[in-house]
Amino acid sequence: MTQDNQTTKVITGKVRLSFIALLAPSSIDGGDEKFSAVLMIPKDDKNTIKMVKAGVDAAKENGKSKKWGGKIPPSLDLPLHDGDTEKDLEKYPEFADHYYINAKSTTKPEVVKPIGKGADGKMKFQEITDSTEIYSGCYARVSLNFYPFDKKGNKGVAAGLNSVVKVQDGEFLGGRSSAQDDFANVEFDDYEDDDFMN
Numbered sequence: 001m002t003q004d005n006q007t008t009k010v011i012t013g014k015v016r017l018s019f020i021a022l023l024a025p026s027s028i029d030g031g032d033e034k035f036s037a038v039l040m041i042p043k044d045d046k047n048t049i050k051m052v053k054a055g056v057d058a059a060k061e062n063g064k065s066k067k068w069g070g071k072i073p074p075s076l077d078l079p080l081h082d083g084d085t086e087k088d089l090e091k092y093p094e095f096a097d098h099y100y101i102n103a104k105s106t107t108k109p110e111v112v113k114p115i116g117k118g119a120d121g122k123m124k125f126q127e128i129t130d131s132t133e134i135y136s137g138c139y140a141r142v143s144l145n146f147y148p149f150d151k152k153g154n155k156g157v158a159a160g161l162n163s164v165v166k167v168q169d170g171e172f173l174g175g176r177s178s179a180q181d182d183f184a185n186v187e188f189d190d191y192e193d194d195d196f197m198n
Contacts, residue, residue, distance in 0.1 A: 007055065007058055008055050008058045008059045008062065008145055008146040008147060009055065009143065009144070009145050009146075009162075010048075010051045010052055010054075010055040010143075010144045010145075010146070011051075011141060011142070011143050011144075012039065012041065012048045012051075012052075012141055012142045012143075012144065013041075013045045013047060013048040013141065014045075014139050014140070014141060014167055014168070015039040015040055015041050015042075015045075015048070015139065015140060015141070015142060016039075016040040016094070016098075016137065016138070016139050016170060017037050017038070017039065017040075017134075017135075017136060017137070017138055017139070017140055017164075018037070018038040018040055018094070018100075018136045018137070018173050018174075019036070019037065019038045019136060019174075020036070020037040020038075020134065020135065020136050021034070021035055021036045021037070022035055022036075022037055022109060022111050022134055022164060023108075023111065023128075023129065023131055023134065025108075032106070034104045034105060034106055035104065035105045035106075035107070035108055035109055035161060036102065036103065036104040036105070036161065037103055037142070037161065037164070038100055038101070038102055038103075039100060039101045039103055039142055039144075040083065040094065040095060040098040040099075040100050041098055041099045041100065041101070042097065042098055043097050043098060043099060044097075049080075049099060052079075052080055052099075052101070052144075052146075053080070055144070055145075055146040056078060056079065056080065056146050056157050058146065059146035059147055059148050059157040060072050060076070060148065060157060062147070062148050063148025063149075063150075063155070063157065066148065067148045067149070067150045067155070068148070068150060068155060073155050075155075076155055076156045076157060077154060077155065077156030077157070078156060078157055079101050079102065079103075079146065079156075079157055079158055079159040080099055080100075080101055081099060081100050081101070081102075082099055083095030083096060083097070083098040083099060083100050084096060084097065084098075087100070094173060101144070101159050102159065103142065103144055103159040103160065103161040104158070104159070104160065104161055105160055105161040105162070109161045109162060109163050109164055110127070110162075110163035110164070111127065111128045111134055111163070111164045111166070112125035112126060112127050112128060112163070112164070112165055112166070113125065113126055113128055113133070113165065113166045113167075114165060114167070125165065128166060133166065134164070134166055135172060136172065136173040136174050137170040137171050137172045137173040137174075138166055138168065138169055138170045139166070139167050139168035139169075139170050140164050140165055140166045140167055141164075141165045141167055142161070142162075142163070142164050142165075143162035143163045143164075144159050144160065144161065144162060145159075145160040145162055146158070146159055146160070147160055
């Protein structure tokens with residue numbers, strides 16, 4: 001996979017999704033409703049990290065000419081964060097050994113899963129509309145667009161969310177547990193009568 005240094009569009013490798021609002025928008029602290037997801041990138045995924053940094057650099061150049069008066073400000077709010085140093089790992093242990101990006105969009109991103117190749121040899125996709133299929137903890141590849149911003153004196157580069165392709169299930173994040181785990185060791189003697197389920 002190649003990445004032109006002048007482009008701000010990046011397609012990630014396999015990342016883990018967290019804090020998602022992909023099928024319906026969500027508001028944070030009373031702000032505008034947006035579709036969003038946190039993308040957790042393994043630190044050993046050098047290719048995705050390289051492409052993200054190139055996309056951010058391209059967005060900085062766009063900002064220099066279009067937003068920031070011909071200069072790249074010395075202090076910018078950037079989208080790539082280090083989970084080992086910027087997250088409370090006692091509360092969020094899954095962020096260890098990962099970088100992460102907060103990606104957002106005001107319009108609904110395409111959220112799909114691959115269903116095999118068509119007659120033309122190209123991969124076909126099916127839309128995901130069920131929240132049990134796309135959730136915090138599953139894995140995906142994500143199309144991002146990095147862009148510069150200047151809002152109320154706060155300058156930086158943000159990650160826009162284009163589309164999401166789910167590629168693998170994973171353990172739920174956010175404290176959700178399964179009924180199997182919760183009740184595996186609970187006695188249900190009263191319900192062993194064959195007539196109970198009839």
